[in-house]
Amino acid sequence: MEAEIGRGGFLTFINCYNVKWATRTQDVFTIAKVLALVIIIISGIVWLVLGHTEHFEMPDVMENSKTDPGHISLAFYSGVFSFAGWNYLNFVTEELKEPHKNLPRAIYISMPTVTVIYLLVNVAYFAVLSPDELLESNAVAVSFADRVLGPVAFLMPLFVAFSCVGSLNGTLFASSRMFFVGARDGQLPELLSMINLRYVTPMPSLLFLGGLSCVMLISSDIIALINYTTFAESAVVAVAVAGLLYLRYTRPNLERPIKLNLLIPISFFVMCMFLVVFPFFVSPDEVLVGLLMIISGFPVYFLFVYWQSKPKAIVEPWVRLTHSIQKLLWCVPGEGEAKDV
Structure with a gap:
């Protein structure tokens, strides 16, 4: 847990300090993740071409599968988690150039691409590992690499770490903008709509989200x-x-x-x-x-947004806390649209 908290804190710092650093971090780790997936796909195809099809035959591959609607929906949860980035672009439309054109274009290109990549990766996994080995593995990509990549298998845990870091960075970058815009529109406490004057980042929103991420490691x-x-x-x-x-x-x-x-x-x-x-x-x-x-x-929501006639006993301490955090983080309420990145 300490390692996860450390990574989360470091990525929160990057997102608070510089928007371009955050986007470059995302680019680097996304490229690394896709490179790892391409290596897995090519290795799986080569494995099948060499005639290793013992784990890839029907109906053996479907043995002991649960097909009731409840288990199918839970199985989709892992898939939905893997594809969770599909909606992140909606949170950062203010920071996209020509969002009305580029947002649909990004979704149309990325969704089929990611779908094909993950489909081929799963084909590679099932070609090399048995269903039992897949279920028992703590990290399927690492088990796959140990089986087929030989002396370079040690690189796969590094790629898995890159994937985790990239996913966390994307969540911090996009979801903090959702909190920021929600607060700016009056649906969340005003504190979350603040922008740091020096770095022009939604620092309170990022720190709040980073803290919540650490709490969720229960x-x-x-x-x-x-x-x-x-x-x-x-x-x-x-x-x-x-x-x-x-x-x-x-x-x-x-x-x-x-x-x-x-x-x-x-x-x-x-x-x-x-x-x-x-x-x-x-x-x-x-x-x-x-x-x-x-x-x-x-x-x-009820306490900070809906309830307009709050007593001074609630309003004054909250206002003092907000002003204190503003001074600490050197923040002011955000107005208008964010700059293109």
Whole structure:
């Protein structure tokens, strides 16, 4: 846990200090991750060409699989976690050049690319490792490398670390902007809408998110952590899409710079509900933790946003705390749009 907290603290510092450092960090670790995946794909293809197909034959590869809707939805959780970056660009549209053009373009290019890469990586894994070996491995990529990469297998743990660091950096960079914009629009405490005067970064939002990330390290069970966060994300996204569908029905003439065929958000909403409902029948404890994570935001919203006539006993200490943090972090409320990066 100490190592994870250290990485989180270091990446939080980078994001607080310099936006371009954060984006360059993301570029470097993304390239490293894709390079590792390409190595795995090529190695798997070579392994199959050499005739090693004993682990890649039907129906053996599907033996002992659970096909009920609850377990299928939980299996999707790991996939959703792997693809979680698909929605991060929506959080940083103010920092994109020509977002109305580049945001759809980035999604159209990245989603099929990532899908093909992960599909081929899983083909490589199943070509080299048996289903039991996949389930028992703490890091499948490392087990794969030990089997087929020989003297260079020691590089794979390094690539796995790069992947983890890149994922965490992307989450910090994008989600902090969501907190920042939410606070600026009056949906979160004003403190989170502050920008550091020197570095022009949403420092309070980044520090708050970095602290929350460390608190969430309550378990070393990666599957449980994935289930917590994926349920919470799927539930929140389902509610957001339901709101968009409602607006499309009640206010069809609103200006929509990016507008899709209605079948796409409807299909997406149905998929989100599948991920939200069926896990209750298989893993209710983990789902309830995710639900509690969502509900924990209600008292914060009620206390700091919805309740307008708060007594001085609450307002004055909070104002003093806000001013103190402003002075400490040298921050002022953010206005307007962020600069392009």
